[in-house]
Amino acid sequence: MAIRILTFENDSPCNTELFDEEGEILYTVETISPKSGNVTRVRNADDDILGTIEWRESLPDKVTLPGKQATPLNKWLKKSILPFVNTVSFKDTSGRKYTWKGNAPGEQLELYAEDYSSDAPIARFRQTHPGAPKVPAHLILSPRAVEIQDTVVLSFIFLEKTRRIRERASHNRADSMRNGCYAV
Helix, strand or coil: CCCEEEEECCCCCCCEEEECCCCCEEEEEEEECCCCCCEEEEEECCCCEEEEEECCCCCCCEEECCCCCCEEHHHHCEECCCCCCCEEEEECCCCCEEEEECCCCCCCCEEEECCCCCCCCCEEEECCCCCCCCCCCEEEECHHHHCCHHHHHHHHHHHHHHHHHHHHHHHHHHHHHHCCCCCC
């Protein structure tokens, strides 16, 4: 099994398609806005829903995985309880543990497997930095990540959206402070 590179059609993790190296659409991500709030669905190439998340303002976001009840996102993707550690963990259906690192403003997510013999990430996100020539974003999967590819993609999409929201909020606070405006 070889490395697999998934290319994002556009920069939005909530409304995009992910292509393989041959240009085949492997995943479609769409966000709709019903009356209760935004809902993001991730579908595979067969149009099966792999997961749905309901983004909620005052309550924890809720995720629904195939064959399971809706549950708070933080029960599936568990944030580190240590302060200043920007990691999120989950387990696959076999009970193997994985950790996304870089879940903070200005960072890019990388996935590590607890049972993997290498210190290298098994998946990593690469996106063009501001000011650099525009290149489509990529999610690069090692053969180990390809084993759980659907789960990698689903967890990445959900984490990247919340990471970007925190990043925008961080930039807005910094801009306000530079301009002498302080939020109350």
